[in-house]
Amino acid sequence: MAKSVQAFLPLIAAIGFLSFLGFAICDETLFIEGKVYCDTCRTAFVTKLSQPIHGAKVALNCRDRAAGDVTYSLEGTTDELGSYKLAVEGDHEEEICEVKLISSPMDGCNEIVPGLDTARVLVTSNNGISELSRYVNSLGFLKAKPLTECAEILKGLGIFPSMIPPIVRQ
Template sequence: MAKSVQALLPLIAAIGFLSFLGFAMCDETLFIEGQVYCDTCRTAFVTKASNLIEGAKVALNCRDRAAGDLTYSLEGVTDSTGSYKLAVEGDHEEEICEIKLISSPREDCNETIPGLDNARVLVTSNNGISELSRFVNSLGFLKKEPLPECHEILRGMGMVPAMIPTSVKEPSA
């Protein structure tokens, strides 16, 4: 009996290895997730007065590292929580991918800040991350005019007057 078990061990090991190899080689869908907000204080960062935008359009664009040619593109729209979740086909390990703001449905909050309207994201399973979602920093549109309470909000965050953007007016006494 012991010899028959010993003879089966290599077979069991081979089956285990092949099943692991099959699992590792499967083509899993990656998800790119993030949120889009309205920067109501025009500070280029989220404050307690910021709010999330439903119906904002974003795009994932991947480009060839060498030539810069577009290799993959996908668009999405934020839901009622200002969140988007894009299902990406394929692995884009050798490409530079980024999420970019496309448009906001809000007329009062649709201005972008060049350089802050996009964020890079790694779109590959070959990077040691087992999670299938890749989370992107929140991206925001600027409100046309900052809210009246922004000056106090920023002071409450410890910002001294010289640090507060000039577009945020101090309330009149």
């Protein structure tokens, strides 16, 4: 009987190792990715005249669903393409997580519009998505005055000034 138990020891050790390895793989880092742009036409959406903002600051904040207290926070900065990538520690399945604009270094394009400055994101690996990156809608700062070319761009899209939300148009 002792020989039969010894024969199974390597198998038992291998199963234990593989279960530990599976646990380690499931606890991988998630990445939150998005872009920040300058809304040069003050439309509240990206146009072909929009410009990426290099050096913009964003923050990821996760809050407790019941109390609303911040449970996790992380800041990041955009690269020359206006992109950011935040490495998130832990799983935040039971929390409400949002990326929020903090600041823009671009002169003349640093106005934040409440309601257009945040985007929600699911920060969990327990949602059927095998990809480790979670992509967030683009966030934008408003240019102080729209570019003159914007009228033509918007006309080509079939958009009239009255169609643009009053909070962003001037």
